Amino acid sequence: xEKKYEPLxxxxxIRGVEIKNRIVLCPMGGTSLFGWMEPCHFDKEAAAFFLERxxxxxxxxxxxxxxxxxxxxxxxxxxxxxxFSELAVFMEELHKTGAKLFVQLTAGFGxxxxxxxxxxxxxxxxxxxxxxxxxxxxxxxxxxxxKLPNRWAEDLTTREMKKSEIDRIVRAFAETARxxxxxxxxxxxxxxxxxxxxxxxxxxxxxNKRTDEYGGSFENRYRFPVEIVKAIKAYCGEDYPxxxxxxxxxxTKGFCxxxxxxxxxxxxxxxxxxxxxxxxxxxxxxYDMLNADNGTYDAWYWPHPPAYMPLNxxxxxxxxxxxxVDIPVVCxxxxxxxxxxxxxxxxxxxxxxxxRQFLTDPQWVTKLIEGRENEIQPCICCHNGCFxxxxxxxxANDQDLADSIHMARCALNPQTMQSKKFRxxxxxxxxxxxxxxxxxxGMEAARVAAMRGHRVTIYEKTDRLxxxxxxxxxxxxxxxxxxLISWYIDRIGEDPKISVRFNAEIHDVNALDAxxxxxxxxxxxxxxxxxxxxxxxxxxxxxxxRVEPGQRVAIIGGGLTGCEIAYDLxxxxxxxxxxxxxxxxxxAKGVCLANSSYLRDxxxxxxxxxxxxxxxxxxxxxxxxxxxxxxxxxxxxSAGIHADTVIVSAGYRPAPLCPPGRHVQxxxxxDAVGNLRTVVWGAWEAAMRI
Numbered sequence: 079x080e081k082k083y084e085p086l087x088x089x090x091x092i093r094g095v096e097i098k099n100r101i102v103l104c105p106m107g108g109t110s111l112f113g114w115m116e117p118c119h120f121d122k123e124a125a126a127f128f129l130e131r132x133x134x135x136x137x138x139x140x141x142x143x144x145x146x147x148x149x150x151x152x153x154x155x156x157x158x159x160x161x162f163s164e165l166a167v168f169m170e171e172l173h174k175t176g177a178k179l180f181v182q183l184t185a186g187f188g189x190x191x192x193x194x195x196x197x198x199x200x201x202x203x204x205x206x207x208x209x210x211x212x213x214x215x216x217x218x219x220x221x222x223x224x225k226l227p228n229r230w231a232e233d234l235t236t237r238e239m240k241k242s243e244i245d246r247i248v249r250a251f252a253e254t255a256r257x258x259x260x261x262x263x264x265x266x267x268x269x270x271x272x273x274x275x276x277x278x279x280x281x282x283x284x285x286n287k288r289t290d291e292y293g294g295s296f297e298n299r300y301r302f303p304v305e306i307v308k309a310i311k312a313y314c315g316e317d318y319p320x321x322x323x324x325x326x327x328x329x330t331k332g333f334c335x336x337x338x339x340x341x342x343x344x345x346x347x348x349x350x351x352x353x354x355x356x357x358x359x360x361x362x363x364x365y366d367m368l369n370a371d372n373g374t375y376d377a378w379y380w381p382h383p384p385a386y387m388p389l390n391x392x393x394x395x396x397x398x399x400x401x402x403v404d405i406p407v408v409c410x411x412x413x414x415x416x417x418x419x420x421x422x423x424x425x426x427x428x429x430x431x432x433x434r435q436f437l438t439d440p441q442w443v444t445k446l447i448e449g450r451e452n453e454i455q456p457c458i459c460c461h462n463g464c465f466x467x468x469x470x471x472x473x474a475n476d477q478d479l480a481d482s483i484h485m486a487r488c489a490l491n492p493q494t495m496q497s498k499k500f501r502x503x504x505x506x507x508x509x510x511x512x513x514x515x516x517x518x519x520g521m522e523a524a525r526v527a528a529m530r531g532h533r534v535t536i537y538e539k540t541d542r543l544x545x546x547x548x549x550x551x552x553x554x555x556x557x558x559x560x561x562l563i564s565w566y567i568d569r570i571g572e573d574p575k576i577s578v579r580f581n582a583e584i585h586d587v588n589a590l591d592a593x594x595x596x597x598x599x600x601x602x603x604x605x606x607x608x609x610x611x612x613x614x615x616x617x618x619x620x621x622x623x624r625v626e627p628g629q630r631v632a633i634i635g636g637g638l639t640g641c642e643i644a645y646d647l648x649x650x651x652x653x654x655x656x657x658x659x660x661x662x663x664x665x666a667k668g669v670c671l672a673n674s675s676y677l678r679d680x681x682x683x684x685x686x687x688x689x690x691x692x693x694x695x696x697x698x699x700x701x702x703x704x705x706x707x708x709x710x711x712x713x714x715x716s717a718g719i720h721a722d723t724v725i726v727s728a729g730y731r732p733a734p735l736c737p738p739g740r741h742v743q744x745x746x747x748x749d750a751v752g753n754l755r756t757v758v759w760g761a762w763e764a765a766m767r768i
Contacts, residue, residue, distance in 0.1 A: 079447045083415055085423035086430065087447070092138075092406055093319040093366045095264050097429070098176050099137035100422050101443055103128075104369065104410045104433040105182045105267070105323070106464065108485025108495065109142035111168070112161060115483050117151045118144070120164035123495055129168075131436055132177035135443040138429070139177055140321070140369065142486060143184040143269045146250035150214055155183075156253035162261045169262035180321055181258045184269035185247050185302070188222035188276035189236050189285065190229050190375040192467045192475040194482065198231035218243075223280045224287040227333055229375045230467075231474040239276075241290065244302060252309035255318070265319030267369060268306055271360065272323040273381045274330075274347075274374030277303050281356070282328060282374075284346040296352070300359060307364040321367040322360055326353050326395040329377040336377025336679055339388055347374055350395070354402045361403045368403065369431060370396045371411045379679075382672035383412045385459045385555050386645065386680070390417045397426035412459070415446060437464055437488040437495075455490060455565050456558045461670030462489035462755040470665035470674065478667070489755035490562070492762045500762050505531045509768060512537060512592035514584050514735055517545020519746030519757040520598035521566045526765035527596075528575040535592070536576065539583035543567050545600055546747075547754075549621035550639070553646040587736055594741050594768050598761070601730035601747035606634070610697035613705050614724035617643060628722025629653055632707045634694050636663040640727035641677045648686060655687040655719055657694060657709055668753055689719065697724055743767070 079087070087099045111125060112118045128139050147154050155161075172179055193201060193216070200207045201216035210216070220228055221239040228234040255266045271278050279285040280302045286293050292301050307320050328347025329337045337343040348356065357368060371392040373380025383391050392411035400407040409421070410431030418430030435442055438457040445454050466481045475482075488494040493501075511527050513520045516538030524534040542548070544563045551559030570576050587595045603616045615625040617639055631647050633640045636658025644654035656663065663681070664674040681688055692709040700706045700720055707719045734748040743764045746757040 079449060083419050083446060085419045086415060090406060090428055092265060092321065094317055095178060095319050097137045097178050099135070100418075100429040101136055102138045102369070102408050102410075102429050102431045103131060103136045103140060103436050104431040105140045105142045105269070106433050106437070106486045107142050108464070108487070110144045111141045111165060111181065112144040112155060114142065114485060115149050118148050118153060118155050118158050118161060120161045120168070123497065125168050126497055127495055128179070129172060129175070130440045132172050132175040134441045135447060136177055136436070139172075139179040140182050140267055141179070143182050145184050145186055146247060146254055147186075149219055151212075152215060152218075154250050154253075156250060156257055159257075162257045165258070165263070166261040173262070178264040180265040180267045180319070181263050182267040182269050182323065183251055183254055184275065185251070185306070186221070186276040187219060188279045189220065189226040190274050190276075190279075191220045192477070193220065193228055193231045193234065194477060194479075195231075195474045198228070198234050198474045201228070201236075202234045222276065223285060223293065226279070226285055229274075229334065230469055232334065238288070241292075244292065248302075248305045248309050251306045252313040255310045255320075256313045259314050259318055265321060265366070266310065267321035267323055268303060268310075268365070270323035271300075271303050271356070272325040272371075274328070274376060277306075278325065278374065282347045284330070284332070296355070300356060303360065304363040307360075311364045316364075319366045320364060321369050322365040324357070324360070324368045324370045325372055325374065325381065326350070326357075326370050326392070326399045327372050328374050329372050329380045330374045332376070334376055336373070336379065336675065338676070338679055338683055339391065341683060350398065353399055357399050357403050361405050365405065367406045367408065368399070369408045369410070370399065371409065371431075378672040379676040380411070382461065382465060382670070383459060384461065384670070384673040384676055385558065386673075386676050387412060389414055393417065393421060393427070397421060400427060434459070434464055434488075437486065438490050452565075452568060456561045458490070458556075458558045458562055458754075460489055460754060461673055462668060462753050463487040463494075464489075465670045465672065466668050467671055468667055468669050468674065469671045470662040471660070476667055489753070490758055492759045500759075500766070502526070502529050503766070505768065508532055509593040510591065511535070511594045511596065511768060512587070512590040513596045513598060514587065515545065515598035515600060515748070516543040516578065517598060517600055517746070518547045518566065518754065519600070519761045520545070520596070521570055522758050522761035523596045523598060523745060523765045524576050525566075525569055525573070526762050527768055528573050530765065530768070532575065532768060534576045536570070536578045537582040537584050537590075538578060538580050541580050543570065543578065546618065549618040552621040552623070553642060554649070555646075584735060587742055595743070596764050597735050597738075597742065597744045597748055598746050599733055599735045599748045601751050602733045603726070604729045604731055606694065606726060606728050608694055608696060611726065613697045613699065614726045617725060617727040620725050625723065625725070627652060627725070628704065630655065630704070630721050631723045631725060632657060632705070632719055632721035633725050633727055634707065635727035635729070636660070636688070636690070637666060637727065637729065638664050638669055638674075641681075643725060643727060644686060645677060645680060648684060653687075655689070655721060656681070657689045657692050657707060657719065659691070659693050661690055663688065663690070668755070
């Protein structure tokens with residue numbers, strides 16, 4: 079291990095519980111030991127997930143949120159005694175690794191409950207909700223301190239939570255914590271005065287308009303989380319550790335409107351002045367640790383930072399708040415080991431919180447200790463597998479049901495929380511496998527097939543591996559994407575069962591010396607049937623540096639790629655103009671709201687010219703130089719947009735070398751255009767079938 083990382087591997091204490099190192103596996107929705115969005119039970123998949131990471135040198139594990147009352151069925155956690163008996167057996171196994179574990183419990187979601195359209199219909203219709211309530215009480219799940227607009231379905235007004243419901247929740251925290259303690263759990267974490275969840279909504283003026291003892295004054299607004307920790311301590315004793323998930327600053331300008339890094343704005347949630355007081359107040363109430371970052375669901379890119387957010391984006395605020403408390407403070411949010419170690423060594427924070435990197439690579443801490451950093455598969459902050467809650471236009475959460483009930487999976491590592499579905503089973507018969515195409519899909523298929531024992535040859539028509547992902551990884555803010563390509567190249571290069579043939583364009587798979595063929599030839603850009611489109615450049619040509627853009631650049635297509643190009647251009651001092659046919663930018667399933675809302679807020683703040691509901695009808699040379707992009711709105715009215723350069727980002731269509739057949743599989747974008755998740759998971763499925 080490099081000397082610079084040594085501060086990460088020193089012991090520390092939370093109350094009387096000693097943690098062997100300063101790396102905390104932070105909670106993620108979908109990793110609860112008690113199940114997720116389903117009747118509570120001891121979740122063996124989550125248990126296996128955490129045990130593997132415990133064996134790989136994590137210090138403290140905090141599983142994902144467990145609502146003290148089941149979202150489905152309404153059962154209180156503490157009534158399921160069998161579940162806690164199974165938890166006790168698991169804790170014995172986990173403690174053998176030297177790791178510690180705190181169970182995170184939540185009061186609920188309030189207005190942040192990510193309602194899909196069917197759930198929004200239930201929550202907004204008292205009759206339908208009453209009929210469905212034995213299974214799913216959507217009105218209860220969205221109940222908030224006051225009547226508020228739901229974050230995902232803004233036309234839905236949440237009901238105000240009753241005092242009797244608050245009392246029952248407080249008791250449930252205490253009862254559940256006592257059972258956790260009896261099961262050998264090292265502590266509990268209260269979720270959360272954080273991220274705009276229910277308890278946080280009580281603490282903030284813009285979401286709490288109550289006139290009873292839970293609203294108005296500072297003390298009243300923080301009463302709910304204070305009552306919870308006092309109840310836990312009364313049931314479990316003062317020495318039982320209770321952590322608090324805490325947002326230092328809300329970074330919120332209003333409903334559905336966040337504040338970007340460095341922005342000058344008026345805070346409607348918790349500002350730093352109040353946070354200084356609140357942190358001390360919550361410590362004095364009984365909390366033993368602050369597990370901290372920033373943000374709310376209205377500023378979701380702070381607690382769930384995409385690649386556009388700065389590295390270590392919450393560190394300065396968390397380090398500041400540590401000066402006002404005497405308890406340990408953990409910081410999370412795109413933390414890097416180098417910066418985390420430095421901050422711990424200098425006393426700015428007590429531990430480094432890491433979440434999604436543990437989804438991608440369960441062994442990353444071990445690799446860091448052993449000096450094998452180049453072997454760590456990097457998380458690229460895409461949220462394609464772990465957090466696909468998406469929103470655009472007037473939609474509610476437009477997320478597939480399978481994703482709603484199975485979160486915390488990983489686009490890059492299909493085995494995460496899916497160990498039974500995606501397994502490396504040694505091949506019964508070793509075969510010669512040809513993989514046509516050396517993009518991410520081809521490399522992943524080759525890697526998995528080789529792990530199963532097959533002999534693999536990758537045929538790549540260019541002189542490098544990476545495919546279209548090389549272009550996707552080109553912008554400055556995609557440093558982890560570039561690390562991922564390097565990771566793949568290293569893994570392919572070090573495997574003696576894989577050979578690569580470059581500059582090898584295949585025209586006939588039947589001519590290949592192979593028992594099985596995997597076609598991973600990707601997709602080609604959609605060429606719009608528009609007069610003058612030849613004046614425009616393709617997105618990949620820009621990303622690969624083949625096009626030198628002028629000052630004013632029109633981007634035809636406001637999907638994720640088009641918006642990332644616009645973001646890249648703006649950061650380079652250019653004037654991007656986004657032209658999109660739909661009524662919102664990035665209006666597609668699978669793109670997390672944390673990612674899309676950052677870009678939308680960025681464009682709004684920086685007044686990036688955007689044309690929605692705009693269909694491109696022509697591109698022509700302008701008399702004074704440059705080009706004119708003619709667009710028509712939905713009424714048919716036309717307008718011209720001038721640009722020095724025009725870039726088309728209108729999507730892709732599959733480009734398979736051949737159709738699937740006996741001994742031939744077509745995967746990834748060559749089969750159906752998707753995202754990194756569909757490419758990687760499809761590669762695994764193909765390799766497992768051989």
